[in-house]
Amino acid sequence: MIQKKVKLTGREKSELIIEGIVTVVIMVLLNFAVLVLITQVLNRSPQVQDGIWLLKIGLNQNNTLQLWSWQWLFIFLMIIFDAIVVWWRLIRRYHQIQMRHVIAELHYIADGHLGHRIPFLVKTDLQKVIDSINALVDSTVQSMDEERQIEKSKDELISNVSHDIRTPLTSIIGYLGLIEDRQYHSEEELLKFSHTAYVKSKQMKVLVDDLFEYTKVRQNGTRLNTTEFSLTNLLEQLAASFELEAEKKHIDIDVRTTPSPLVMTADPEKLVRVFNNLLVNGLKYGQGATHIWLTAQQVGNEVIIKVSNDGAEIPNDSLSHLFDRFYRVEESRSQETGGSGLGLAIAQSIVALHGGYIYATSDAKMTSFVIYLPAAPGKKVAKPAAIQAAEKTQKKKAGTPEHATA
Structure with missing residues (x-):
């Protein structure tokens, strides 16, 4: 949004001119009243007259500064004072006009034009009010969009x-x-x-x-029953439970962890559901696969887990939708392989509960589901570069600036 100064209408310019003229007239009258008051005081007070006479004699004797210089100094100070008052009144009126413009813009937004923002750039604290209003409207619009998306x-x-x-x-x-x-x-x-x-x-x-x-x-407030466990043993037990089904499809399941055993703290029951869904997904949709690899590696305070298979490649257009509810790659929509369509969405939600991320990659050689989890509860891992790149690509396709927030 390009900000600009408040542009005054002809009527508002006339208002400022009238304000200036009225203020000048008032100050002239005020100066005249002060002059009359001083004159009356001098004429009615002999003591003041005597003091002025002695002051004249003293100035003439010292030959330092003539009395007329003090008179001109007094007039000069009065002119400066009048100018300051006139300027203050004009600025005050100008700020009131700016406020009227802001209020008019606010009423325009309140009438339903939520895509509009107050475009003014001012040099007072009113700018903070304008920025706050624009931020509030942005937040309101975002909340409304989220509400529509939820519905x-x-x-x-x-x-x-x-x-x-x-x-x-x-x-x-x-x-x-x-x-x-x-x-x-x-x-x-x-x-x-x-x-x-x-x-x-x-x-x-x-x-x-x-x-x-x-x-x-x-659901909000879903709690995790975290405990310390061996991820290595958990993956090996899962591989053993799927061994018969994998043998029927001539698929070998291989488990590797670094270090071994790899110990972490999380909710093992929910993670079993994640890995179970990913293994089922690989066995069902990994057409032509001969291997499924379960690998895990601890890097600092993060645990990176991959469930990979060497089956058919997933199209790029489908990768970004794999975790959507009820989404299935079109070629896999059959009674023989079709599931509920919620498995990967459940896996994503459980990983998010742990403060982690999950995404998928696929090429002609390998299809992998990559999971980033914190090694200890209460922490959240940094967003992987692959997810950041995917989000930037989606924003470019949607025409959204990269710096815009979601």
Whole structure:
């Protein structure tokens, strides 16, 4: 926003001129009144006249300064005093006019023009008021945008949940209806109908459980049950629990930590949910993968964890949306691999609760989910350079200046 000086209208300039003329007239009358008062005092007080006569004699004898010099000095001081008063009155009136302009701008903003800002640049404390008003409007607009985004997010959540629940629920009702109406021709077909209804019920349960977990970790005031534990042992136990499923897909899971064992303080139960979601994601969507690597390294007060696989590359356009609720890469939307779409959003929320960050990278060789966590609770890690670069790219695409705040 370009700031400028208050531009006076013709009427306001006339107001200043009239103010100056009126002040000059008042000061002339005041000076005349003072002169008359002094004259009357001199004429009515012999003692004062005698004192002035002695002063004249003394000045003439000393030949230092004539009386007329004192008279001119008095007149000069009166002129300076009058000029100061006139200037003060004009400045005071000018500041009042500036205030009127600011109030008019404020009323314009209050009428609903929230994109407008007070553009004036003044040299008084009024500038602090202008800057505060502009900052307040910026904060209000940001809060309103966030509120709209929350409402939009709630609507999308309800819509997505309704859609994802309705699809398996329709199948369940349909197959149970066939069983209820005895629309099967053999016991094998009956078992097929009941099995399909059972599978769809399990899909609904996964969605409901994930939705419950997501809302739970997103609530304000959610507490972490932190304890000191070995991250190395936790990752090894997770790898062992997924070993059978990985063998079916001919995938090897490798765990490496530096140092070994790597000990940290966090909420192990919630972190298990994070790593579990990332492993499930790798096994489901890592098409063509032969390895999954779980690596962790302590760097200073931070722990950097990577869950990587050598499967198919994730498109760049999808990387920035992976952690959005219900988002799935389009090629993976199938009944065979499709999950609730909340797994990565839950993982991001849990990592954020710990004061950390998570992001994804992908190329033709490797797809990795990178997690930064503080080694001890109560601290927050610095934002990784990869996330900062992604945010700058998004702001450039949206046309937002890099220095603007979110």
